[in-house]
Structure formats: C-alpha cells, structure tokens
Amino acid sequence: MTTYRDAIRTALQTLLREDPRVFFMGEDVGRYGGPYAVSKGLLEEFGEDRVRDTPLCESTFVGAGIGAAIGGMRPIVEVMTVNFSLLALDQVVNNAAVMRHMSGGQFEVPLVVRMATGGGKQIAAQHSHSLENWYAHVPGIKVLAPATVQDAHDMLIAALEDPDPVVIFEHQMLYGVDGPLDTDATPPSPWKAAIRRPGTDVTVIAYGGSVPKALTAAEELEKEGVSAEVIDLRSLRPLDRDAIIGSVSRTHRAVLIDEAWKTGSLASEISAILAEDAFYELDAPIARVCTLEVPIPYAKHLEEAAIPQVDRIVEAAKRTVSGG
C-alpha cells in the first residue's frame, strides 16, 4: 500500500530521473519538502537546479513554466493550492491555453501544473475552494482529477508526456489516503472515465475527493437494496461524454456529485450533456449534490454541512430511485 502523496512523489522521481528536460518548481517544494510533503527528499536527490523553490509570485512562476515549456524544457509547476492559483489564472488562461492556437500551431506548451484543491480541513473560506470548473471551462488546456493512488501516479506521468498544458487537481483530503500502486502496469488512458463500482439502478458521477464519498454512499445504498454505479470522471477536460451517457443509458438515473458550488458547476455541465444527449434515457430527474452557495465556513459542523457528504449522496440517490 502506498499513500497518494507518495505515489505522486514516485511519479515525480521517475520523471526527473528519466528526462533531463524535466524540472519541478513551486513554493516550498524544495527545502520544506512540499506543503503537503509530496516532494520530500527530491531537492536532496536532484539538486537546486531541478527542484526549485520559487518566490511567492504565482503569476510569474507559472508564466516562467510556460516560457520554459515553449523553450524546450518539461516543467512541472506546483501551485500550492487552487486558491492561490487565482493569481496565476492570467498566465494559464491567457497564455498557456491560447499559445498554440494564437501562433497558428507554431508554439506548444507542454507544461504540467499541479495544485491541491477542495475543503474538509477546517481552513475556511480562502483555503477550501473547488474551482476545477474554472479551468475545465477553457479550451487549450486539459484538466485531470486523480481520485486514486494509482491515478495520482499515472496521471502525472501521462500529463508530462502530453504535448498540451495539463492542470492536475489533487484533493487535499486524499494526500494521506492509502491504496495499491503498481508502477509496472500499463495505465488506462487518463482522458477516460472509470467505472469504480458497477451498478444497475442509478449512476453516481463524481471526481477527485468526492469519489471515495460516492463509493461509501454506494455501499450504504446496497444495504438498502439500491445498486449504484459509481463513475469517476478522472478527466474534467475533455469530459468522457460516452462514459457518462453510456452508464446513464443503462441505469436511467443520474446523481452528480461536485464539491464546487452548484451554480455553473461541472455537475451543471454534465446535467446539460445528459439533457442534450440522453434525455429519453432518463427515468427520473437528474439530482446534483454540490456545495451550498456559501463561502466555506470554518466551524466543523458548518463546513460539513456546506460540502457534499455521504448522507446527502445516499438521500439524493434514494429520491431519484424512488421517484420521490
């Protein structure tokens, strides 16, 4: 068994060892060992040139990553968390995403940006955002959300191999989670969704930190005689429309879990996909379980009430199945 954070570190090590063009930079990734202890030991192994502690300048170090990628390097940039990535949004949206197109295909940006996301640690409104949808909105970048230890490893490797800029969201509650890691297996395409648990009565679609909650909910639902299929989206851009429509065409019911606010969320996007392309497959209205429309509160009971939890997923699935 390996933890999610160790799986990422293993992938980073592999990438840094195998390709001299790869380097890793971000705030506190070196001496400190990474804000989530992901990169512990990397500075010692690879040195200051390839494991770079940056100043606090999200916009400029992400932009420098873009420039270095255009210049022939393979940078992996860690932005501590999605909350701080807002200071770098300009570089991601106005530069990384558009460079290939705007230059008529002359310049590509093979950049990987990793960041932690999500709530659950009682660190309040400025440190608990889930803004994956902001990035997934933008053509020109790709967005991954590994929910398992294996994916945390494999997706980082796949992202670096990809010639386009890839943003990886790691839910902060997952870093300590244990799971199996096989570094020799051939990984499935990172751009396809996965059925994490097959079922027949209702499709529960989740990504990132909500996947374990969806799986727990499915277990509880089984006890109550409801067979839930759990889909892990894995890639948020591109979205695996076929997998979404395929599963719902079998179960005819959909519950969408998203730790983002409901308004304008990826759950909304998936609802629209289902309404457009699977409308006649649906036997019940789509249900969305999202974060309540408030800044994430500090107090534990309020934070828990704000973000999707197992009981809300179970309840939504039961309502969908019973038609009530």
Added chain:
Amino acid sequence: MTLDISRDHALELLRDMIRIRRFEEKSAELYSKQKIRGFLHLYIGEEAVGVGAMHALREDDNIVATYREHGQALVRGIPAGEIMAEMYGKANGCSGGRGGSMHLFSAKRRFYGGHAIVGGGLPIAVGLALADKMKGEPRVTACFFGDGATDEGEFHESLNLAALWKLPVLFLCENNEYAMGTALHRHVSDRDIANNPPAYGVPADSVNGMDVIAVERAVHNEAELVRETSKPRFLELKTYRFRAHSMYDAELYRSKEEVEERKKQDPIDVFQARVLNDGMVTQTDIDAIEADAAKEIAAAVDFAEQGEWEPVEDITRHTYARDLS
C-alpha cells in the same frame, strides 16, 4: 558630431525605419478600408527603438514583444507579406490568421509573440531564459514592454525572479509616456522608471529612444553584458508615439500641440538629416530606399489579398496537439 558607423549600416538602419513607417501608414489606410480589423496599434514615432534594438540583438536571441510589434517583427525578418496577411486574417499570415496584428509569431525566427495582456509576456521571457540557462545555451531573451507594464505585478515579480535565479533576460521598456490615455506621471509614482529595477538587483539604464544609433549601442552593450554575466538587465528607451494608442483612440488626453512638438524629434527625420549632412548618404539613396519600401509593401498587400481564408471546418485546429473530439 560625425557618426562612426559605416555607410552600409547607416543605410540599413534608415531603410528599416522607413520600411516600418511606410508599412504602418499602409496598415492605417487598409484599416480605414476595413481590410484590417480588430485592434491595430501603430509604432509610428517609435521606430528607432525597434530598429536599433533588433539590429543589436543576435539572430539566435529570443524576442518577446507586445501588441505594438509590427516594427520588431519586420526587422526580425518576418516577411512583410506574412505580417500583412496576418492582419487581414488570412491563412498565409504568420500566425495562420488566428492572431492578427497583436499576435505575430515566428518559431523559425525565435519571435515569441505579440502579447496583448499588459505585462503578460514578461514571465514568458523569464521562462525562456530559464530554459536556455538550464540547457546551457548562451542566448539572451529580449523582452519588450511599455511604461504601462511597469505598473503590473508581473513586472516586479519578473525582475525579482530573473535576478534571483540569474537569468539572461534583457528587459526593454519602451517608455512612450502613455499607457493608453494615462500619462506617465498619472500612472507611476516614480516617473524615472529606471529607478525601479535596481531595487531587485537588476542594473538599469536609460537611453534616448528617438536616436537609432544610441539605441543600437545601448541595447548591444546591455545584451552583451547579459550574455556575459548571465544576469538580467533593464534598459529604458525613452520614446513617444505620434499616433493614437489604437485606431479606436480619439486622443482626448493630450493636445495636438504636444504631439506636433514631439514630432520635431521624429527618429527618421532626425537620422536622415544627420546622415545627409554628414554626406554619408545622398538623396538618391533615400529615394531608392523609399522606392524599395513601396515595392515591398505593394507586394505584401498583394500577398495578403491573394491569401486564402482558413476553411471554417478547420476552426478547432491548433487548439490541442490532436483534436479532442
């Protein structure tokens, strides 16, 4: 004061300034004929900066520029036809018609764009220099930006990062005294822009950007120091734009008199008079330059007119390496 440059070089500098001037005059005309659309930012008045700087840099150096980059692009060797076609939005433009006037690119000539988010090109330049440093390539990355860009956080962050990591970036600030309609003294606390970089450990100097020889010398010196030391440097080029900020600008923020006064320092007139006076160049030479420029521009317009429109079916091309759908 006599010039210690060769006749050939004087002709080269004059030729490039005139090429830019005539190219842009033609662009303005084509804009009013609606052949060119969108934003069009003319460099007229600032030619000595682009010409002096581009002549001082090496072919192998990287260039990052702003949306006011026709001059740099032309001197860098992007064919006038490809630039014109780009402004027409044609497929034979230097960015395939997807960039327009503000986004000229050429991988072959290490011309990394035309950036239209003020300050947004600076971090890219820092990253290009980082890549070169890590690969051990002795290249300089020259990054052009305006006085307005020095207001932005990315300017300060980029100076800090380039200095901290000792990256070979030459920051070239084209100070034309206005950020759109906001005069320098109304947008920076210290009008002496070169005071800023030393606070980050970046040596800074200023030069008269209306004097092509002074610009070329200063940029050459700075670039070679960057190359030698592998550390960033900053050069302010004091210049002035004679035309509106863009074709949309009604120029309500400055007087006609102010502009007329500054036109007395027209970099082309001044340089031309100087080399004529010196006897280095004759009126016949200048006539030949003008005739060549006219020919080049006519051919460029032809090239643009004749270019194809990219088929709409190809609209999503170049969004990703491979189409996602």
